[in-house]
Amino acid sequence: MTAGVPLTPAFVRGVLRLEPTARGVAPHRLPAWALAQAADPQLSMVEAQGAGVRIALRTAATSVTLTAHRTRVTYAGAPARPDGSIDLVVDGEVVRRTRTSGGTTTELDMVTGQPTVIPGDDLVATFDGLPTRVKDVEIWLPHNETLEIIEVTADAPVTESPLVGRRWLHHGSSISQGSNAARPTGTWPAVAARLGGVELQNLGFGGAALLDPFVARVMRDTPADLLSVALGINLVNSDLMRLRAFRAGLHGFLDTIRDGHPSTPLLVVTPLHCRIHEATPGPGAFDTEAIAEGRLAFMATGDPAEVPAGRLTLESIRTETARLVAERQAADPHLFLLDGLTLYGAADEAAHPLRDALHPDAETHRFIGERFAQHVFTHGPFTS
Incomplete structure (x- = not known):
């Protein structure tokens, strides 16, 4: 049959x-x-x-x-x-x-x-x-x-198979989508979801985690028990906006999500370490020298001297995001912050370099997912 x-x-x-x-x-x-x-x-x-x-x-x-x-x-x-x-x-x-x-x-x-x-x-x-x-x-x-x-x-x-647990809705960049992971169950959100015993809905979009209002509305209208957003790297490597627009954009993004999920645990994750964009703005570009050698790699092309004028770097995004979340937490006890450097920091890059200067490899996806589960599901804001 x-x-x-x-x-x-x-x-x-x-x-x-x-x-x-x-x-x-x-x-x-x-x-x-x-x-x-x-x-x-x-x-x-x-x-x-x-x-x-x-x-x-x-x-x-x-x-x-x-x-x-x-x-x-x-x-x-x-x-x-x-x-x-x-x-x-x-x-x-x-x-x-x-x-x-x-x-x-x-x-x-x-x-x-x-x-x-x-x-x-x-x-x-x-x-x-x-x-x-x-x-x-x-x-x-x-x-x-x-x-x-x-x-x-x-x-x-x-x-129908029953849901494995609570519904976790996550939005992020290509790192959240799983670039350079070897298999679909090996992306860091999939690793974390399996360890946390939750039902994953992954809104990780390569090159497209850009504070888009329509994504916030999608998250607002999608049933979820747990919410998280990992924002920063695409805003830098696309050179999409300046610091003033980022402040307003992140506030608006979170406001929209809260319109549909006023008390659902909501975690904001700051950027993971990425050496080329830590202190150097975008736009990002293909590294032509690497391509000539048969390797795919990326580079930052912005001018660090323009950071005081509002050009975004990962360092400035982490600082502003932490300030903004702390500000909002006074009225939102279900809003949380996770420093992305606890998932992947400079010391991790020394041991597990980003092979294309931008994306973690399969092994790095695994330990990022394990660390997320430890910091968020086992001892953190998503503890059941």
């Missing part, structure tokens, strides 16, 4: 929208109206990538199959990116992993910006040999690729 898994939000977790396509459904982590307001190809690309998105079901099936079509972006002249990972979790334990393949690849020329589209086949990922008992099964989609779900089938009936 073969049972089809309904492609609905009850079974596809971590999404805010399931878009019908010619093949099946495309998971999205933002609603269509938010993307229309952004009008930003970068955000449109990354919000459709499956960070925190998983297919969850309860079943006695011994075989589950996912058929999907992936879309990925690569960079001409840079080292080939590894294929994405699909992780199988059974009763809370990661038990299997398979690589993605085929699909549609867009290769970007980093000098001209011109794309080359390379078509490919659908992928079929079958997980056989599962225990015969009734169990909770999760198929975690790649955090850094887009998968259109064509179908999911099992060899026994399926029902």
Whole structure:
């Protein structure tokens, strides 16, 4: 007997929208109206990538199959990116992993910006040999690729899997999305969520954690028991605003979230250590010398002499965020601050350098997630 898994939000977790396509459904982590307001190809690309998105079901099936079509972006002249990972979790334990393949690849020329589209086949990922008992099964989609779900089938009936715990809604940058993590269950929010026993909804968007009002409204309107925002690095490397606008923007962002969640624990995380932007403003840029050597790396191009005039750095964002949160805490006892340097500081960079000068590697994602769980779920503001 073969049972089809309904492609609905009850079974596809971590999404805010399931878009019908010619093949099946495309998971999205933002609603269509938010993307229309952004009008930003970068955000449109990354919000459709499956960070925190998983297919969850309860079943006695011994075989589950996912058929999907992936879309990925690569960079001409840079080292080939590894294929994405699909992780199988059974009763809370990661038990299997398979690589993605085929699909549609867009290769970007980093000098001209011109794309080359390379078509490919659908992928079929079958997980056989599962225990015969009734169990909770999760198929975690790649955090850094887009998968259109064509179908999911099992060899026994399926029902909805219950939530694992409280609902944690988190917003951040590519670091929160999981850039350079090796697998979807290995991004630092996924690591922290598993250790904290919570149900993750990841609104980490590569290059797009920019204090956008529509993201605050999405967070306002999304059910959650725990809320967190990790803001700073994209504001610096995009050179989007000056200190005066940052103050008002962060106040407004938090005000909007509080309109829908007036007493939900809300954690503000200041930036992790990133040497190139600690005291040097953006904009960030590709390091052309590294690319010439076959490496993908980033650099800061701003002038530190302009910081007194309001150009943002990670140092100035940490200082202002701490001041602003302390100010608001007088009237908001459920607002909390976490210094990002406790998760990844200068000493950590010496031992675990950012290989592209911007993003943690797989091992670093793991210990950032473990530290977050220790500081926030075990002893901190999200203690149950």
